[in-house]
Amino acid sequence: MIKWIVNFSSWVNAQRSFVKALNGWLALCLNYKAEEIVDGVPPYSPGRVGAPLVFVICNSWSQAMDRISEKEVVTSMQALVSTIQKLSEQQNVEQAEQILAARERERWNKILERKTLEINKEADALNKKLALVPGRQSLLPSARTYQEHLLEASSLQTSLGRVVQALESFASNCLRAFEETLRHSEEQRSSRENAKVS
Structure with a gap:
């Protein structure tokens, strides 16, 4: 993005320099001598001295390029670059937070899996003990039942x-x-x- 700003500014300056050089070269081709007036030297005007149209156009183009400023464009480009950099930094922070959250979630999932296995083992052991007591059915679901519940509870x-x-x-x-x-x-x-x- 910064290259974009530099290239734009260089392009405008190159165009301005080219037109000034061309206008200067064309001015040398005219046998034009500035007239002295009371207020100072009058501005160069190929149209007043009867120069061909290409001289007039080139002079007008050179004056227009002198009036044009790329500063506002460059400033807005810099603001855009600044905004993009801030957004990029914010996105990087958010991604880092998401990565940390994913790691934390993964850690908790592993802990929960271990706890689930422990509970399943305890439930199976208790069911086996309860099965030995006459007239009592298993009160706790088996490990297989827990797994079925986990699959069913998808959301x-x-x-x-x-x-x-x-x-x-x-x-x-x-x-x-x-x-x-x-x-x-x-x-x-x-x-x-x-x-x-x-």
């Missing part, structure tokens, strides 16, 4: 929805159990009060 939304549904079911079961306990305790209290009265 955060699905997993979260399942957690909420499970919590709702659990809360409903708890409420029923508490209501039954309350009803049973009220029955017991009323039967005791009736026994005292009798």
